[in-house]
Amino acid sequence: MSARIDIDATIERMAEALHPMLKKRPVMVGIHTGGVWVAQRLHRALKLTDALGALDISFYRDDFTRIGMNPQVKASSLPVSIEDRHVILVDDVLHTGRTIRAAMNEIFDYGRPASVTLAVLIAREGRELPIEAQVTGAQMHLKKRQHVKLIGEPDRLAIEIQEVNG
């Protein structure tokens, strides 16, 4: 089922909300895979000069021993040093907060940022950790067994909601 969210408009709104940060010369980092797609759009919209960073949080997950190694681990790459920089961390969906916790742990293994601002395309209920986004594209209300996912390449993004069997 595709949800009726205008992704283009939402990302435009997010870029506008992030505009005031430009004077701090932020570095943008997206979380694989959906977060990187959103970050690429935002990076273009904000005309950031420093290259976009991408994080794969597989090595920092807290459920590693239960689920195991992700067979499609992508390398994390932060082309720019984040030491003392203002980081804009971008993800597609904020749900429990665990991915963001893992991403922050990983960022801090690369260096010590001056600040981290979280921007997410979609936020849904169900936080398990005290983590909130500073910039949220859209709020969605979903049942526990529904799974929302960003699909399509960066230029043809769409939201998909799947029913997950208990």
Place this chain on the structure above:
Amino acid sequence: MSLAIRGGVLVDPANRVNAKRDLYIDTEGFVVAVGRAPRGFKARRTIDATNKIVCPGLIDLRARLREPGLEHKATLESELRAAVAGGITTLCCPPDTMPVIDTPAMAQMIQSRAWHFGYAFIHPFGALTRDLKGQQLADMEALDDAGCVAFTNAMAPVTNTLVMRRAMEYAASFDLSVFLHSEDPWLKADGCCHEGEISARLGLPGIPEAAETVAVARDLALIDQTRVRAHFCGLSSARAVQMVAEAQRRGLPVSADVTAHHLHLTEHDIGYFDTQCHVQPPLRSRRDRDALRRAVKQGVITAICSDHQPHEPDAKLAPFSDAEPGISGLETFLPLTLKLVNEKLIPLPQAIALLTQKPADILGLESGRIGVGATADICIFDPKALWTLTAASMTSRGRNSPFLGTEFRGRVSHTIVGGRVVFENGKFPLGR
């Protein structure tokens, strides 16, 4: 107690019997009639052998009973019980006990211990050289008087060719048989499996076929020279079989046996280092196994033995090359041979002969047959009974077998030694 065995099919190859015949045994333990009861014969007990095969008690040319010296692995008592559980009424044990059987006292001790337990009968083999060291001759005549039926240096090679020649000449002068385990110790080196595809794959030190053929060639040349009656134990390679067959054609007095497992297993059964398949001589290629089977069919090899070697569990719980070789084989001796019949390699009477008449002939004994006047050593088995070998069900103290979990067709129901029922449907009526 006088005994009648009725309703079974008697398979007695030595007397060319393969038909429904009843058997009658007197109170002294001798067969008193085959077919019809003697007049006035009253059996104290009658065994119903309907749908069963009745054959001579099996004779195993090579079984290690671990006493004296290795009692942590097994004892005479435990292994003699395992033997009769497998239908075996006569066992030959090699002289490599500790101490070695190179004195009449040792030979007598083992026989009297066996007698005392009252299960199967033991024929010890005497040492060929003193302490099996391959240097000085053992007292073969004295050992022969003490009951040794053949002479062998067991697994210890006689590397000095001159000593081997002399030992054969000496044995020949008293008409004694020599049993040979032909293997060149330098080519064998520290090998633990066949040198071939599996050793190349697993990185295990291999024993080349040449280790056997070089030694067989040497021994055949000496047999030719000395004309001793010789027997090759546990042939493992096609080439060696060929050499023995050719020697037999030339009229040399040589016989040969093969272990029951070498007729079924190959190097491929080692899998990922299954130590149950670590045996000496090693399991070789499929080509070698098939040649051994053909040799049995054609009569180049006339006896099958168990090469029984019971071990404690730790002996096999080591990396392959460190594990001790050997299979606990008394209880699969008959089943593995019957498998050859089920696989249509040989007919049943030939299979029985390989375990009874022929081993007796090789040893020059009168056992292995059930004629009138013969000692009543009898095996009764159900040829159709299906059963699975499990560690828990084994009687031997050694549970080391690659056949654990294998289903077999053919199971011993009764074993009779000297007219006494020593094994019956899983129980030992006369034992403790």
Place this chain on the structure above:
Amino acid sequence: MRPDLQFDNNGRLKHFLTIDGLSRQTILQILDTAKSFISVGQREIKKVPLLRGKTVVNLFFESSTRTRTTFEIAAKRLSADVINLNVATSSASKGETLLDTVRNLEAMHTDLFVVRHNRAGAAHLIAAHVPPHVRIINAGDGAHAHPTQAMLDVFTIREAKGDLRKLKVAIVGDIQHSRVARSQIRALKALGVPEIRVVAPRTLLPTAIERLGVVAYTDMRAGLDGVDVVMMLRLQLERMSGALIPSEQEYFNLYGLTPEKLACAKADAIVLHPGPMNRGLEIDSAVADGPQSVILPQVTNGIAVRMAIMAIIMGGGTAETQPRRPEAAA
């Protein structure tokens, strides 16, 4: 035959004992995972918390400083606690059986054993007897296998040459006694290398080696002709006393990799060696230090590859059939 010990009931890799039985897909997944660990090694903080709280024991019955050190570094970069046990000098030599040594260590709550032993099959024996949660990595068992070495070798080849399905590879040296060679052959085969050659005198070639799917050469120049990858093996000096080769000089003349012999291979061929090298015996310094050598990258790659293997087997393995992943916690 027993089912493959390396996999659990869900088909996931739980021990790393041999390349035998691993599919091309599994091997590539390990290589891809290793690639992402390379970047960890290039950061300031070279650690990730994957194995935090886990205990890794290096159980080396055979001495080896370099292999043990790379495993130690790999485990520490995964944030595991590492204990080194050089058993050669302790309980085993007092007559304790292999399994008893392992049992005693398990009682100290070890999660992963990295085992090196001088007998083929040792790692398999241990893996067959540890409790279900314990993992085993084979760091070399006799002449049978050294699978992590083969993995880092194919990783290095892939980095330099891309798709292995187009390559000709030659392995030169004491194949008979080499666990590295056996594992390399298995890995190259699984990855579809069309031509694998082994080059050695007859005395150092296993009987029936062709059954493993390789072509045997005793002439090194012919064996190297047109190959893309040259994998040199270490010659152990004991071989001379075992009547296997006559002398060091003869060996170097015939089987040592010199620039002149290397020229028989393709101009862009790469040279690997598992180390430590016997310069002037199996390899000439000019080649070892030359532009075609990838021997130093092998070492760096070795850490990343071993991290990947540890992570994969400790985390329940990569699935041969991917399990349905529960909703990724977002």
